[in-house]
Amino acid sequence: MAGRRVLITGVGSQVGSLLAQRLERDPDVEHIAGLDTRAPKLALGRTQFIEADIRDPEIARLIPGTGADTLVHEQIVRQPGAGMSPRAMHDVNVIGTLQLLAACERVPTLRTIIVRGSAGIYGAEPHAPQFFKEEMTRLFPLRTRFQRDVAEIETYFETYARRHTGVTCTMLRYQPAIGPGLRTQITRYLARPLCPTYMGFDPRIQLVDIEDALEALVAAVRNPVRGAVNVAGPGTIGVARMIRVAGRRALPIASPLFGAVTSSGQRFGLDTQSEDFQRLLRYGRGVDIRRLVEEVGYAPKHSTARAVENWVQHAEVAA
Amino acid sequence: MNSATAVAFMRRLRAGLDSGLDLPEALTRGATALPRDARETLHRVVERLGGDYSEDEWGFDEEFAELVEPFFAFLYESWWRVQVEGAERVPAHGAALLTANHAGILPWDATMISMALLREHPLPRHPRFLVLNWAFDLPWISTAMRKVGGVVASPFNAIRLVEQDHLVAVFPEGVKGTGKPYSQRYRLQRFGRGGFVEIALRTGAPIVPVAVVGSEEIYPKLADLPFVARLIGAPYFPVTPTFPLLGPLGVVPLPSRWRIEFLDPIETVSYGPEGADDRPLVLELSERVRGEIQQALYANLVKRGPAFI
Numbered sequence: 001m002a003g004r005r006v007l008i009t010g011v012g013s014q015v016g017s018l019l020a021q022r023l024e025r026d027p028d029v030e031h032i033a034g035l036d037t038r039a040p041k042l043a044l045g046r047t048q049f050i051e052a053d054i055r056d057p058e059i060a061r062l063i064p065g066t067g068a069d070t071l072v073h074e075q076i077v078r079q080p081g082a083g084m085s086p087r088a089m090h091d092v093n094v095i096g097t098l099q100l101l102a103a104c105e106r107v108p109t110l111r112t113i114i115v116r117g118s119a120g121i122y123g124a125e126p127h128a129p130q131f132f133k134e135e136m137t138r139l140f141p142l143r144t145r146f147q148r149d150v151a152e153i154e155t156y157f158e159t160y161a162r163r164h165t166g167v168t169c170t171m172l173r174y175q176p177a178i179g180p181g182l183r184t185q186i187t188r189y190l191a192r193p194l195c196p197t198y199m200g201f202d203p204r205i206q207l208v209d210i211e212d213a214l215e216a217l218v219a220a221v222r223n224p225v226r227g228a229v230n231v232a233g234p235g236t237i238g239v240a241r242m243i244r245v246a247g248r249r250a251l252p253i254a255s256p257l258f259g260a261v262t263s264s265g266q267r268f269g270l271d272t273q274s275e276d277f278q279r280l281l282r283y284g285r286g287v288d289i290r291r292l293v294e295e296v297g298y299a300p301k302h303s304t305a306r307a308v309e310n311w312v313q314h315a316e317v318a319a
Numbered sequence: 320m321n322s323a324t325a326v327a328f329m330r331r332l333r334a335g336l337d338s339g340l341d342l343p344e345a346l347t348r349g350a351t352a353l354p355r356d357a358r359e360t361l362h363r364v365v366e367r368l369g370g371d372y373s374e375d376e377w378g379f380d381e382e383f384a385e386l387v388e389p390f391f392a393f394l395y396e397s398w399w400r401v402q403v404e405g406a407e408r409v410p411a412h413g414a415a416l417l418t419a420n421h422a423g424i425l426p427w428d429a430t431m432i433s434m435a436l437l438r439e440h441p442l443p444r445h446p447r448f449l450v451l452n453w454a455f456d457l458p459w460i461s462t463a464m465r466k467v468g469g470v471v472a473s474p475f476n477a478i479r480l481v482e483q484d485h486l487v488a489v490f491p492e493g494v495k496g497t498g499k500p501y502s503q504r505y506r507l508q509r510f511g512r513g514g515f516v517e518i519a520l521r522t523g524a525p526i527v528p529v530a531v532v533g534s535e536e537i538y539p540k541l542a543d544l545p546f547v548a549r550l551i552g553a554p555y556f557p558v559t560p561t562f563p564l565l566g567p568l569g570v571v572p573l574p575s576r577w578r579i580e581f582l583d584p585i586e587t588v589s590y591g592p593e594g595a596d597d598r599p600l601v602l603e604l605s606e607r608v609r610g611e612i613q614q615a616l617y618a619n620l621v622k623r624g625p626a627f628i
Binding site: 126127129130131198202204234237241243244245246255286288305 | 368376378456457470476
């Protein structure tokens with residue numbers, strides 16, 4: 001375990017810089033390199049920052065120089081914001097991962113790759129089992145662009161893992177994260193005074209607290225396992241209850257009109273929900289986290305409900 | 320509650336709202352005019368509006384289930400006049416698969432099995448039940464279903480529930496049961512591929528066969544309109560004496576007289592988890608359960624006598 005050399009992509013993101021900060025304190029980690037186009041969000045000490053774009057083939061020259069034995073691929077867009085087109089998202093996610101994995105072929109020291117992927121690959125389905133296990137990715141067709149992107153990333157990653165048996169490849173499938181300082185689709189949604197919901201639908205959704213999101217990554221760096229692992233807070237929360245806990249009002253909209261109403265809100269400068277998020281609001285999703293607990297050895301500390309309450313408390317303090 | 324307290328309540332509520340309080344606060348203030356028990360109920364409702372209630376990981380909301388209990392109690396006592404036999408045969412601890420015949424477009428039979436256990440069992444607990452997937456496409460019904468303990472009919476859900484030591488009600492007839500015509504009532508349909516037996520064998524949970532008499536008369540299905548069903552994405556579109564003739568009123572089930580009998584549990588531990596892969600064993604057990612339920616159905620039909628009076 002000692003003397004690890006870790007390379008983090010997407011170090012400019014909240015979770016990316018938190019991870020770098022966390023690993024800097026770890027005596028077992030000898031060297032940390034962070035790769036991103038943006039500077040890290042938090043002040044970092046001994047992390048070596050490499051300003052590069054993972055979509056650029058140039059990274060094949062930069063990465064071997066770090067001598068990394070562990071790669072944490074964090075630079076995946078999980079929730080496209082208002083300023084990002086689906087094409088740009090596809091470019092970062094799929095082309096970026098493709099270039100990165102190609103670059104990894106030239107790093108002989110590499111032993112472990114950990115990808116922070118998304119539980120979005122399972123979709124949100126009315127007929128789905130209440131808790132998806134890792135092997136259940138093919139129960140339903142891939143319906144949204146994001147789902148297809150995630151599936152493509154996983155396919156490339158699996159192919160890589162098959163060809164490089166000496167490298168342990170871990171795919172962490174994250175449920176949406178929530179936490180102080182994090183700006184994601186879910187926090188933007190809960191920050192609105194009126195939260196649009198599907199009339200008559202109150203599904204269970206599952207989130208992960210930012211602290212657990214981070215610690216799960218650290219646990220995977222310490223104890224990587226082969227294949228996919230779900231990451232989420234234990235338990236679920238109903239959408240209606242989540243909105244009430246956040247002190248917001250629900251705005252029920254009849255299902256056939258939901259898309260039209262929310263997208264017309266965009267003209268007035270309101271945030272819209274991606275197709276994935278809309279499906280989540282309608283059907284919800286839960287995952288089974290036994291593999292994370294038993295094999296990776298990390299039990300998330302905050303239940304989904306607790307993660308929401310945490311976020312609300314911090315948002316209130318900040319306001 | 321008499322009309323004077325109601326008027327006092329409304330007056331205070333109005334005054335509270337006028338003075339700029341938001342609804343929960345105004346409700347709390349108005350409640351001071353109410354008698355104590357009503358005040359407590361209202362207080363609870365206000366707390367729920369603030370998100371202060373708990374749901375387990377399946378979305379089961381025990382408080383909600385208790386809140387709607389009077390409605391099911393009315394159906395149980397007055398509407399269907401349910402008689403129960405053998406509730407004490409259901410294990411008081413640990414998991415068990417309650418396997419019953421299935422009828423009716425909405426899972427009323429599941430709710431009445433719940434009521435029977437809550438009323439008649441010495442150590443009552445809320446069973447969970449597997450609901451036809453289609454219900455989870457529907458607004459309101461999907462929400463109500465999960466809050467009272469329904470989950471999508473998937474073997475993965477059943478296994479997880481059993482592993483958590485729940486009582487799980489399954490209806491192996493599935494949509495073939497709910498969609499059968501009136502003339503076929505109480506004739507058990509094929510029990511699928513015996514998936515419920517596989518689950519029982521894999522987890523070692525006992526199977527408790529349950530015969531429900533009465534449920535198959537509440538929506539006498541006279542005809543099916545497959546064209547309309549395809550249009551709305553439903554598995555079938557029933558025509559009953561009241562539906563779609565009376566519109567939404569046609570959803571009101573007929574007041575037949577019910578009998579629910581819980582039979583002796585069939586233990587599955589002795590076969591071991593390997594038994595789940597033993598096809599002949601699975602089918603044999605499945606057929607045995609089906610036979611027992613069918614026999615009990617005929618016996619209870621005789622005991623019940625006429626269906627509606």
